Each structure stands twice: as C-alpha cells, then as structure tokens.
Amino acid sequence: MTALTAEDAELVSRLRRGDAAAARELYQRHGAALLRFGLAMSNSRQTAEDIVHDTFIEILKHPIRFDPSRGSVVAYLFGIARHRMSRIARISMRDSGKPLELSEHELVDLDDLTDAGDELDRVRDIERVRTAVFELPRAHREVVALCDLEELPYATAASILGVPIGTVRSRLSRARALLATRLAPAEPNIEDDEEEPAVSRPGEELGVDEAALSLSCRGSLT
Amino acid sequence: MSMDMNESQDRALTRALDEYSEALRAERPSAELDLRLEAAITSWAAAQRSQRCGVVLCRGSWQLLLWL
Numbered sequence: 186m187t188a189l190t191a192e193d194a195e196l197v198s199r200l201r202r203g204d205a206a207a208a209r210e211l212y213q214r215h216g217a218a219l220l221r222f223g224l225a226m227s228n229s230r231q232t233a234e235d236i237v238h239d240t241f242i243e244i245l246k247h248p249i250r251f252d253p254s255r256g257s258v259v260a261y262l263f264g265i266a267r268h269r270m271s272r273i274a275r276i277s278m279r280d281s282g283k284p285l286e287l288s289e290h291e292l293v294d295l296d297d298l299t300d301a302g303d304e305l306d307r308v309r310d311i312e313r314v315r316t317a318v319f320e321l322p323r324a325h326r327e328v329v330a331l332c333d334l335e336e337l338p339y340a341t342a343a344s345i346l347g348v349p350i351g352t353v354r355s356r357l358s359r360a361r362a363l364l365a366t367r368l369a370p371a372e373p374n375i376e377d378d379e380e381e382p383a384v385s386r387p388g389e390e391l392g393v394d395e396a397a398l399s400l401s402c403r404g405s406l407t
Numbered sequence: 408m409s410m411d412m413n414e415s416q417d418r419a420l421t422r423a424l425d426e427y428s429e430a431l432r433a434e435r436p437s438a439e440l441d442l443r444l445e446a447a448i449t450s451w452a453a454a455q456r457s458q459r460c461g462v463v464l465c466r467g468s469w470q471l472l473l474w475l
Contacts, residue, residue, distance in 0.1 A: 203455025208448045216444070221431045234440045241444055245451045307426065314427040334428045365416045368423060 193258035200248035212241055215259065218335060219266050225330035226270050228319045236273070240265045256344040259337070263345040267327065274323065317367040325360035332357050 193214070199207035216237055223233025243265050244251065251261050318329055331342040332353065343350045412420070436444075 203452060203459065205448050205452035208451070209445075212444050212448075216436050216440075217434070220436050220440075221434060224431060224434060230437070234437060237436060237440060238443055238447070242447055245447065310423060311427050311430045314423045318427070329424070333424045334431060336428070361417070361420055362412055364424075365412050365420050368420065369416075 190257045190259075194251075194253045197244070197248050197251050197258055200245065208241070208245060211244070211258070215262050216241070218259075219262060222263060222266055222330050222335060223270065225318060225334055226267075226323075226326060227273065228315070232273060236266050236269045239269045243269075257341065260341050260344040263331070263337075263341075264347075267345060271323075313368060314364075317364050320367065321360055321363060325356055325363060328353055328356045329360045329364070333361075 193211070196207045196211045196214075200211070219237045219240055220233050223236040224230065227233055227236070240262055244262065251258065255261075256264075318326060318334075321329065327346060328342060331337045331345060332339060337345075339350050339353045342353045346353065
C-alpha cells in the first residue's frame with residue numbers, strides 16, 4: 186500500500202467517525218479526477234459535476250462499504266462514479282430512447298485564444314479527440330478515460346471495472362485501434378469530388394473537424 | 408502497441424490523447440459544485456453529531472436505570 190493510499194484509507198476511517206475535515210480533504214484530493222472522468226464519459230459538465238456530487242454523497246452515507254482489502258479508495262470512488270454514469274446513461278436511454286449526446290461543452294474557450302493560428306488548430310485537434318473518445322462504446326471509453334486520460338494503473342482500472350487486467354488490456358487495445366481509425370485524416374476521393382453536386386448541402390462548408398463535431402453520439406452507452 | 412496499428416499511428420494517437428488529457432487536467436470543479444459539496448458535508452457532519460449525542464444519551468439513560 187502506498188503512502189497516499191494509506192492516507193486515503195485513514196480519511197475514510199475518519200469519515201466513519203463523522204469527521205467533516207476528512208470529508209473535505211477527500212473531496213480536495215479526488216474531486217477533480219472524478220470530474221475529469223465524468224467529463225470524458227458524459228461530455229457534459231453538468232452531468233460530470235452531478236456524478237462527482239453523488240459519488241461523495243454516497244461515501245459520506247456509507248463509508249462502511251469501503252473495504253480496503255478489495256482495493257484503494259481511488260478505485261472505490263471511481264467505481265461509484267462509474268455506477269452513477271451507467272445509471273444516467275440508462276435513464277437517458279429510457280426517457281429519450283437514445284444514448285447521451287455530445288454536448289456543446291468545450292474544453293478550451295475559443296474566445297480565450299490569443300493566437301488564432303496554431304492554437305486554433307490545437308483546439309480543433311482536441312475537440313476531434315474528445316468527439317472520437319465520446320463516440321466509443323462505453324466499455325472502451327471507460328478504459329481510455331481511466332488508463333490513457335487519467336493514467337491509472339491497469340490494476341486499478343481492473344478493480345474499478347470489476348474485470349481481469351487482461352480484459353483491461355484487450356479493451357484498451359481495441360479502443361485505441363478504433364480511435365486511430367476515427368482520427369485518421371480523411372483520404373481525398375477523386376470520384377466523389379467529380380460527382381459532387383454544385384449545390385451545397387447543410388454543413389458542407391464545414392471542414393472535416395467541424396463536421397465531426399456536428400455528429401451526435403453513435404456509441405452505445407447501455 | 409495496439410492491434411491493427413503501426414508504430415507511427417500509435418505514437419500519433421498517444422500524442423493526441425496526451426493533448427486531450429492535458430486539456431482535461433485544466434478542468435476544475437466549479438464554485439457551485441464546491442458549495443454543493445460543502446453544504447452536504449456540513450449537513451452530514453451535523454447529522455453525525457446529533458446521532459452520536461443520541462447514542463450517548465441513550466447509553467446514559469440505560470446506565471441511570473440500571474443504577475436505580
């Protein structure tokens with residue numbers, strides 16, 4: 186057990202004794218990481234913040250459910266967040282008949298850009314990746330969010346997902362292959378160009394990046 | 408390296424994901440979320456205190472009854 190893991194476990198012990206300072210410290214330590222996971226999974230700041238809130242309410246209500254022999258506090262918190270995320274996706278599917286859609290949330294405010302050249306390209310690249318990650322099936326998106334974006338060890342990801350490490354590796358490999366395909370630059374198709382009608386269609390004036398952004402989620406979230 | 412990917416594709420993807428990860432790391436919980444959590448913690452701590460007081464009172468009552 187690392188020093189940080191032990192400190193986290195001690196904080197949860199203090200939660201069991203009703204220590205508010207321990208609750209605040211736990212939130213300070215892990216709130217931002219859970220928010221990032223929520224953002225990568227839901228692509229909505231509101232949903233991501235609700236997930237963080239619900240995760241901490243859950244551990245406040247039932248600190249006794251954390252069992253240090255089964256994993257770290259980080260894995261436990263991410264496990265709760267993941268469970269909440271699945272529930273939200275199920276509700277979205279049930280109520281609207283479709284999975285969560287890509288929101289308008291942007292990671293970088295375009296108005297803040299001082300250099301409209303390289304910086305704009307960088308922002309577009311990030312948005313393309315964000316869209317591509319969000320369009321992955323949920324099981325694949327989870328491993329990308331945990332292992333690639335959050336850089337958690339495979340063992341921790343396996344503990345969060347409740348699967349063997351080998352499954353984490355294979356899902357990550359598959360997810361990266363899917364991402365590489367989706368992010369590959371579009372090859373120009375001469376035949377298509379020749380047959381292109383003179384009248385423009387909605388969105389046609391958009392470049393490849395913007396067109397990708399306009400797509401709604403096709404990934405399965407259930 | 409991932410399946411069906413060559414080394415340069417893998418490197419390019421890693422770079423792209425690193426940039427996305429870096430952008431995500433700039434994201435912080437909003438002041439509104441901080442306030443929501445603070446209110447929840449304060450209310451939870453108060454409930455914990457009153458629960459503990461109840462337990463102490465209850466124990467005290469039983470001890471008094473036994474003594475009598």
